[in-house]
Amino acid sequence: MRILAHGFCVSLLILAPACAQNGSESEDTASGTLRGPDSAESALPEQPEQPEQPEQPEQPEQPEPVSQASTDPDSIHILVNKQNPLDPPDYAPEDLREVEAAREFDRAPLREVAAGAYEQMFAAAAEEGIDLWVTTAYRDFAFQQALYEQRLSEDGAAAADRVSARPGHSEHQTGLAVDVADLEDRTCYLRACFGESAQGQWLAERSSEFGFLIRYPEGAEGITGFEYEPWHLRYVGRETAEDVTARGVTLEEYWGQPPAPNYDQPYQPNPQE
Numbered sequence: 001m002r003i004l005a006h007g008f009c010v011s012l013l014i015l016a017p018a019c020a021q022n023g024s025e026s027e028d029t030a031s032g033t034l035r036g037p038d039s040a041e042s043a044l045p046e047q048p049e050q051p052e053q054p055e056q057p058e059q060p061e062q063p064e065p066v067s068q069a070s071t072d073p074d075s076i077h078i079l080v081n082k083q084n085p086l087d088p089p090d091y092a093p094e095d096l097r098e099v100e101a102a103r104e105f106d107r108a109p110l111r112e113v114a115a116g117a118y119e120q121m122f123a124a125a126a127e128e129g130i131d132l133w134v135t136t137a138y139r140d141f142a143f144q145q146a147l148y149e150q151r152l153s154e155d156g157a158a159a160a161d162r163v164s165a166r167p168g169h170s171e172h173q174t175g176l177a178v179d180v181a182d183l184e185d186r187t188c189y190l191r192a193c194f195g196e197s198a199q200g201q202w203l204a205e206r207s208s209e210f211g212f213l214i215r216y217p218e219g220a221e222g223i224t225g226f227e228y229e230p231w232h233l234r235y236v237g238r239e240t241a242e243d244v245t246a247r248g249v250t251l252e253e254y255w256g257q258p259p260a261p262n263y264d265q266p267y268q269p270n271p272q273e
């Protein structure tokens with residue numbers, strides 16, 4: 001469209017002097033007639049001169065995001081969703097270590113930077129009498145595959161894809177995501193009502209200070225591809241986490257990335273074998 005409009009401007013420069021100002025600018029400032037060569041080509045010469053549009057008042061500028069999405073799985077700003085698998089799909093971080101915090105299982109590894117941040121957050125919450133129990137943190141490709149395929153066999157593809165990521169598409173495989181629970185009262189264990197628990201409310205208010213986000217907020221399934229998961233935290237660093245939280249957007253929106261409600265392909269069990 002830009003190219004067409006531009007070529008049109010060149011040929012009609014004398015008839016339409018506005019092209020000189022508008023032809024090369026962004027689409028939202030170009031006048032409507034210049035962007036519709038199909039209809040304008042025959043109609044324009046007979047049209048009376050358009051009155052000049054009054055200048056639009058300038059929009060207050062939204063500050064730039066403090067980070068951009070990365071495709072590098074070692075970046076804390078890696079974007080992983082149903083449209084953005086890890087590359088390679090069996091990626092495994094090299095700096096995993098166990099999180100020193102109350103845990104449900106023996107093992108709960110996170111990447112070094114996320115583990116340190118979680119420990120600080122755990123300590124801060126503990127001072128207020130809140131236990132941020134870790135359930136699962138890092139999950140490797142094979143584990144995620146087993147988890148997803150179990151869901152698939154029990155619930156079918158549509159239901160499985162709403163709640164469980166396919167292997168190679170899980171944030172847990174980055175070593176930057178962790179699930180939190182209340183193990184003393186398991187009523188809301190990995191359920192939406194966790195958001196109303198003391199833990200859930202503390203995390204919603206404070207986790208960004210430690211660099212974590214509630215990655216799958218309520219009502220954003222059409223963008224993130226997942227139902228509300230108030231227990232699933234993703235580490236992105238403090239600056240980004242605080243900015244995303246303050247703006248009340250998803251990570252996809254913050255980074256200007258397209259929504260990822262679905263996969264492009266039906267699931268292929270372990271394409272590597």
Ligand SMILES: [Zn+2]
Nearest residue numbers: 177178179232
């Ligand atoms: Zn999770």
